[in-house]
Amino acid sequence: MDRRYQVFISSTFTDLIDERREVMQALLEMDCLPAGMELLPAGDTDQWTLIKGVIEQSDYYLVILGGRYGSVTEEGVSYTEKEYDYAVELGIPVMGFVPAEPDGSPVGKTDRSDAAAKKLAEFREKVQLKMTKKWKNAEDLGSKVTRGLMHLIKNNPRPGWVRGDQAMMPETRAEIAELNAKIAQFEKKEVESSVGPPVQMDDAFAHGEEEVELSLRHKGFDYGYKEEDGDLTYTWDEIIEVLGPFMIDEAPEPALRETFNKHMLSDIQSDTEDGWATGWREESVEITDRSWGAIIVQLRALRLITTGTKKRTASDKAVYWKLTQAGDEYLVSLRAVSTTAKNVERPE
Structure with a gap:
């Protein structure tokens, strides 16, 4: 059955625009459904509620680290790290992609404050506790995502998405047919029992003018x-x-x-x-x-x-x-x- 997987892409945004575009292209070529902040609709719902909903519907989660920790929530945690923690909490298979040379990010694409740089380093260590791959540039990242996701799918099967006209597998059709046959048998027995001896009122209980x-x-x-x-x-x-x-x-x-x-x-x-x-x-x-x-x-x-x-x-x-x-x-x-x-x- 032709099955497609929704993959959530998490990263800082302005410093990794080219990299995110390369990753999305790689996912589309794998017939996957990329999901990320740039694809979220505008609306009255707060941003985190929207993000949570998309993560919950995703089969796999990819986090890409660059030279910035990113904008933070009221708790002082970056949205990227908060997304990562939520995906791990849900048990969604995750894979991280970290720079091959963390100190080699171009000027303008790194954090200016020591505090943010420290949080980024700590986040990078957390991500590397699970499966990670190192990337050098946007093109290299795209190829690493392709190979890495293939490995993730093979070792962590997920439901994925299928076309509506293909959603019912032959085994499911057979099971439904078997259940329908059992229902028909029960209905037949019920009809047969309903034409049995008439039920008499049990006058041992209060009735009549009581x-x-x-x-x-x-x-x-x-x-x-x-x-x-x-x-x-x-x-x-x-x-x-x-x-x-x-x-x-x-x-x-x-x-x-x-x-x-x-x-x-x-x-x-x-x-x-x-x-x-x-x-x-x-x-x-x-x-x-x-x-x-x-x-x-x-x-x-x-x-x-x-x-x-x-x-x-x-x-x-x-x-x-x-x-x-x-x-x-x-x-x-x-x-x-x-x-x-x-x-x-x-x-x-």
Whole structure:
């Protein structure tokens, strides 16, 4: 597979313009993707954040030392050394290129202060603890980079970049096909199990006219934001009557929860004797997580609901619920209207 590698070039800039150009040309001839400060876009993001992002995306890191330590950060460390330390910290394979004659840099391309020269010497010693090559001039540096990077790639394999239409290797395609076959088998087993004996409601748990107290938060605006906490009491049959119709087909849990929130709000607005505030604008009710969880657990324990099984998009992270056969039958018994054969006497 045709794979290209992104290579970050780190160095001082104004004194090594020709050298950097030669290195970039060498990298392009190797079908590599050079990255460096001159290629960073202008924008509102601070310089170091941009540099870090490019280094993180790079496969290899090259540092070129000349006769200058370079501009320093607030910590007193040059950007070149800070970049080098960050690449080493990330575990990116690095290679250094140092002058064959450190004292032979032309006038104007060396540090003027002794402090900067000392920091450069210390940085050069740090770089030479790892793989380094010495260069004499721009042309020599280009050839050294070519040979050095080939050695670095051979001994330190990296992911690199590939064309989108070539990204999937034959082994990956085979693995995906195998996984799809397994998924199909699981789906087949699930369908076969779903047509087995019908699940019966487990009436060992609270149900019917037995009551449960649910906590909620009542919110709205009345000369400012208002909220109050409280409880409402419902029978399990009422809860099933409210939620059940929406779970005949699969329904996402957030939608079910919102349905019950609206039902509770309606109860608050219609029951003015229960101490709830009234007349708020943008009024809403939100059942607490604990109470909502109690509803879901109870309906599952009763074997009235189960999780949905339909395929969904990868971005859909919601939990879906649907009625079991027992749940569907129980809902019908609650909501269906039966006919009677009673005779009703008409008033005279």
